[in-house]
Amino acid sequence: MIIVISTILSYLAAVRYRFMLYAGLTMHIAYVMYRGATAGRLPIIGLFDTLLFMSLSIVIFALALRPFLDNKNAFTSSSAASAAVFLFPSLFLSPNNNPLPPVLDTYWFEFHVVLSFFGYALFVLGGILGIIYIKDKGISAERLQYRSILIGYTFFSVAMIAGGIWAFYAWGTYWLWTPKEFWTSILWLYYSLYLHARLHSRFAGRTASILGTAGTLVMLFTYLGVGIFMKSSHSF
Amino acid sequence: MNVKRTIDIASSLMTGIAGLFTLTLLMAVGSIAMLGTGAYESINTMPLFKWINKVSLKDSWWLVLSLVTLSIITANTILCTVRSLIAKTPARSFLLKISPQIMHAGFLLILLAHLFSSYDSFHYVTRIYEGQGIQMSNSTIARFTEIRLLTDKTGFPTGMTAKVTVTEGEDRVLVKKISPNHPAFYNNMGIYLKNVLPYRFPAAMVEISSDSGAIWAFAGGILFFTGNILLVVLKWRHELSSSSLN
Structure with a gap:
């Protein structure tokens, strides 16, 4: 608990003092590794661990994308703040320390979850970059938003393929009609829409950027909303 | 028009x-x-x-x-x-x-x-007891034995297995230990262990299924992945070279 609070505070401090991002990141990585060692598996099951993983992915990808941007400070501050926002709810949740249930005990499941969260994190960063572009009109932010979303889309697509393979071995079909799978497809279609709209002269620039930013809300609903509002076999 | x-x-x-x-x-x-x-x-x-x-x-x-x-x-x-x-x-x-x-x-x-x-x-889910079989086609039967639930010290289920024997008429054509994520396949049909039931006699939920689209979905996934990776790499290089020109 103390380490999570310290990490959140470090990320919040990083909004002003960038070096605190590295302090937060160090604690964050150490804690995720500790969680993995305690559970004896990748810590990616349950809302507590996925929030931790999501937040960590945001920070790591933000640091990787940062050099390609003109307005670095706004991006670093916003990314650190969003990492803190995703970590905050974990303070009210208990970690799942159970061993892997047999149906989840496969590399395909781990690939599926890890790559999904890489995708989610890059979609969040795409949203942040979209807001920076809409506010400042910096062309580098729009370009980086596109790259962030395209890479996120790649991770997410591979996650869907891995999920399909896992589902085939676990349940005998690569597709089930459940709200989670439905919203996963909706999210994928939505970002396909963004990637195509950006190619069209009528939507390129501001409209596409707004679409890319609004995608964060679709992603949030897919990640959290479905579990809260809809009954699904993919429960967190 | x-x-x-x-x-x-x-x-x-x-x-x-x-x-x-x-x-x-x-x-x-x-x-x-x-x-x-x-x-x-x-x-x-x-x-x-x-x-x-x-x-x-x-x-x-x-x-x-x-x-x-x-x-x-x-x-x-x-x-x-x-x-x-x-x-x-x-x-x-x-x-x-x-x-x-x-x-x-x-x-x-x-x-x-x-x-x-x-x-x-095609998906057929049913409950079977140790030794029982399921008719997969006119002459093919899948019989389930050695149904086991594995648990850790606290009783949390950590694994489950069953042995499936497929016979075609009098011939035994497949013998395999199955578990979640490790089905057996025979004649384009999958034999899945879904759950082991805590009954007095060993029992399990099993599924026989066939999905002719699966192989096409896999091929499509591979193709999509290849194109996507290629696009990311080329776009990245293209944008880097155009930004260096600017």
């Missing part, structure tokens, strides 16, 4: 964008519509087309509209891909031009997979 104009519209990026927008919206509405009715309880137990025929249009309207929209997107994707491939491009941009088309081809294969699965997939 002449043929050329029709093809122009059908293959245009705008049609693709409108199709994706409509499909996204329909599926979002559908995900909410699914919650309000019990008609969807059977959707995972039979092929989709059979299910659509079974339920009333009041329950499946959005799915029917989604399929119509998907048909438009499919036609748009095929036409757009063909147009792009026949258009002249400098040799050095060839890979950049071809990579989205590889993704499109992967997407189309995945749609084809869903078409096959929606037409003739």
Whole structure:
């Protein structure tokens, strides 16, 4: 608990003092590794661990994308703040320390979850970059938003393929009609829409950027909303 | 309207964008519509087309509209891909031009997979006791023995296994230990261990299924992945070189 609070505070401090991002990141990585060692598996099951993983992915990808941007400070501050926002709810949740249930005990499941969260994190960063572009009109932010979303889309697509393979071995079909799978497809279609709209002269620039930013809300609903509002076999 | 104009519209990026927008919206509405009715309880137990025929249009309207929209997107994707491939491009941009088309081809294969699965997939889930068998076809029987539930010190289930023996008439054609994520396959049919039941006598939930779309979906996934990776790498290099020129 103390380490999570310290990490959140470090990320919040990083909004002003960038070096605190590295302090937060160090604690964050150490804690995720500790969680993995305690559970004896990748810590990616349950809302507590996925929030931790999501937040960590945001920070790591933000640091990787940062050099390609003109307005670095706004991006670093916003990314650190969003990492803190995703970590905050974990303070009210208990970690799942159970061993892997047999149906989840496969590399395909781990690939599926890890790559999904890489995708989610890059979609969040795409949203942040979209807001920076809409506010400042910096062309580098729009370009980086596109790259962030395209890479996120790649991770997410591979996650869907891995999920399909896992589902085939676990349940005998690569597709089930459940709200989670439905919203996963909706999210994928939505970002396909963004990637195509950006190619069209009528939507390129501001409209596409707004679409890319609004995608964060679709992603949030897919990640959290479905579990809260809809009954699904993919429960967190 | 002449043929050329029709093809122009059908293959245009705008049609693709409108199709994706409509499909996204329909599926979002559908995900909410699914919650309000019990008609969807059977959707995972039979092929989709059979299910659509079974339920009333009041329950499946959005799915029917989604399929119509998907048909438009499919036609748009095929036409757009063909147009792009026949258009002249400098040799050095060839890979950049071809990579989205590889993704499109992967997407189309995945749609084809869903078409096959929606037409003739088969899932049969049942409870069996140790030693019992399931008739897979006229002369093929899968018999289940050695049903075991593995637990840790606290009693949490950590694994489950069963031995399946498939016989074809008098011949034993397959013997395999199955567990979750490790099914056995015989004659395009999967034999799955879904759960081991805590009864007095060893019992399990097992599934016999066949999904003719799966292999196409896998091939589509590989194709899509290849095109996507190619596109990311080439776009990144292209944008880096254009920003260095600026």
